[in-house]
Amino acid sequence: MIHPDMATMLSFMVTDAPIAAPLLAPLAREIADVSFNCATVDGDTSTNDSFVVAATGRAAMRPIERRDDPRLAPVRAALTEVAVELAQAIVRDGEGATKFITIRVEDGRDLAECRRIALGIAHSPLVKTAFFASDPNLGRIVCAIGNAAAPDLEPAPVSFWLDDVLVVDHGGRATSYREDDGQRVMKQEEITIRVAIGRGTASATVWTCDFSHDYVSINADYRS
Numbered sequence: 001m002i003h004p005d006m007a008t009m010l011s012f013m014v015t016d017a018p019i020a021a022p023l024l025a026p027l028a029r030e031i032a033d034v035s036f037n038c039a040t041v042d043g044d045t046s047t048n049d050s051f052v053v054a055a056t057g058r059a060a061m062r063p064i065e066r067r068d069d070p071r072l073a074p075v076r077a078a079l080t081e082v083a084v085e086l087a088q089a090i091v092r093d094g095e096g097a098t099k100f101i102t103i104r105v106e107d108g109r110d111l112a113e114c115r116r117i118a119l120g121i122a123h124s125p126l127v128k129t130a131f132f133a134s135d136p137n138l139g140r141i142v143c144a145i146g147n148a149a150a151p152d153l154e155p156a157p158v159s160f161w162l163d164d165v166l167v168v169d170h171g172g173r174a175t176s177y178r179e180d181d182g183q184r185v186m187k188q189e190e191i192t193i194r195v196a197i198g199r200g201t202a203s204a205t206v207w208t209c210d211f212s213h214d215y216v217s218i219n220a221d222y223r224s
Contacts, residue, residue, distance in 0.1 A: 002039060002040060002041035002042065002044075002090055002091070002094060003040045003041070003042065003043050003044055003045050004036075004037040004038070004039070004040060004119070004206075005037065005045055005049060008045075008046040008048050008049065009036065009048075009049055009050070009051070009090065010048065010049075010050050011036065011050065011051045011052070011083075011086065012050075012052045012054070013031075013051075013052070013053050013054070013079055013082060013083065014053075014054045014055075014056060015053070015054075015055050015056070015075060015078075015079065016055075016056050016057070016058040016059040017055055017057075017059050017061070017064060017071075017075045018055060018057035018058075018059055018061060018062070018063040018064060019055040019057075019063075019064045019072070019075065020063055020064060020065040021055075023064065023065070023066075023067060023072070024053055024054075024055060026067075027053060027072075027076060027079075028051060028052070028053040030076070030080075031051075031053065031076070031079055031080050031083050032051050032083070034080060034083075034084070035080060035083035035084045035086070035087040036051060036083060036086075036087045036090075038087060038204075038205055038206045038207055039087040039088065039090050039091050039206070039207050039208075040091075040119060040122050040123065040206055040207070040208050041090075041091060041094035041095065041097070041208065041209055042094075042095075042123070042211075042215075043119075043122075043123040053079065087207065088100070088207055091207045091208060091209050092209070094209045094215075095214065095215045095218040095219060096211070096212040096213065096214025096215035096216075096217070096218055097209035097210060097212070097215075098132060098189070098209075098210055098212050099131050099132070099188070099189055099190070099191060099209060099210040100189065100190045100191070100207065100209055101122070101131060101190075101191050101192075101193065101207070101208050101209060101210065102190075102191070102192045102193070102205060102206075102207055103118045103121050103122055103192075103193045103195075103205065103206050103207075103208065104118070104192065104193070104194045104195070104203065104204070104205045105117045105118045105195045105196075105197065105203060105204050105205075106194065106195065106196045106197070106203040107157075107196045107197050107198050107199060107200055107201065107202075107203070108197050108199065108200050108202040108203065108204070109150075109199055109200040109202060110200065110202045111202050111203075111204055113149075113150060113197075113200075113202065114197075114202050114203055114204035115204040115206070116148050116149075117145055117148045117149055117195065117197065118195075118204050118205065118206040119148070119206055120144050120145065120147055120148025120149075121141060121144040121145065121148070121193060121195075122206050122208035123208075124140065124141075124143075124144040124147075125211060126140045126143075126144075127140045127141055127144050128208070128209075128210050128211035129210070129211050130186075131186060131191065131210040132210040132211055132212045134183060134186040134187045135183075135186065136162075136179050136182030136183045136185075136186055138162070138167050138168075138182060141160065141167075141193065142160075142168065145158065145160070145195060145197075149197070153197060153199070154171075155171040156170060156171040156198075157170060157171065157196075157197065157198025157199060158170070158171055158195070158196070158197050158198060159171075159174075159195070159196045159198070160193065160194060160195040160196070161192075161193070161194045162181075162182055162185040162186070162191065162192070162193060163185045163188075163191065163192050165177065165181045165182060165184075165185055167182065170198075
């Protein structure tokens, strides 16, 4: 039960920086949107989700009370780095996970479009089981892109890669693609899917994992 909006997670981060209370809520949202809300295992959520950023004010420095205070940027960067590491750790520790998969969608019309396509790939059981089996049945990724895309997305500009291997080149199978190359990448424990949809400048990244036999066993036996 891990999916954007942070299910199932209780996370608390504390800094001694004297950040004013009105800045903390938007800061927590900004951090969550590039960390915990980019992590998904299965698309299911729960009621037990919290992400809290607290500032003790113990650091010997003047209070940070404005968003344009230059001292806020390094604090935000440090908190974000920790949150990203924790979010990725949650995915790596997903039920029965054997592979950590980064999905990046680029050149979209807006962030929402890119996230929708990235999550469509991440939540496809056929994609996730293919990665578990190291089976380069990459038509499953093509289908997931199409299923999640807006109706007006033309296939001609769309390309995607598995790590450095170009699979689809502007709407068609790349002439350089060999199934052995696809399988080589899919056998790795860490894999990146990069999709370029060719109609804008927006991008989004999500992290997910594969579905193994253990995922079914763990969740089937959850209450017993």
